[in-house]
Amino acid sequence: MQTSLPVASRSPERWLQRFENFESVLRRLEGHLEGRAEFRDPDLLAGLVLRHYAFCLELGWKCLRDLLAWNGIDARLPRQVIKQAFATGVIENGQLWIDMLESRPLFTADGDLEGDDGSPEACAVLAAAARMVAESYAPELQALQRNLAARRLEEQGLSEATA
Secondary structure, eight states: OOOOOOSSSSOSSSHHHHHHHHHHHHHHHHHHHHTTTTTOOHHHHHHHHHHHHHHHHHHHHHHHHOOOOOTTTTOOOOHHHHHHHHHHTTTTTTHHHHHHHGGGBBTTTTSSSTTTOOOOOHHHHHHHHHHHHIIIIHHHHHHHHHHHHHHHHHHHHHHHHOO
């Protein structure tokens, strides 16, 4: 479901630029997920999946923040952004986005799982986290990409119509 946000007078360059970055990182995440059957080191693959997922999530909510700001909606903190994006129909699964946001502290900046000591238990947790990304979180990020790509096309159509 796509609803119209109020059109603000500011230029959309900020969210469009961030969206390009988001799409680039999402493609890398998708590549890791698609090639996982051939990957020889499952722990390394899980780390790569989690690293690119963390980047995607960060860019995703910031892209939403920029889109909302362009449309005159002031939301700055991640939870506020998610709530406003859900309320305006930019995202459909607000609770999943909150879950994604709440899982952020589990991952370190280098894509490893917090507390990963290389033990079999830690490796199992790492694999489970990567599976969660593959099965639930990545599809939600892909849905955001499709929604924002449609909005980008609308914006380009509006720009061409007013030129």
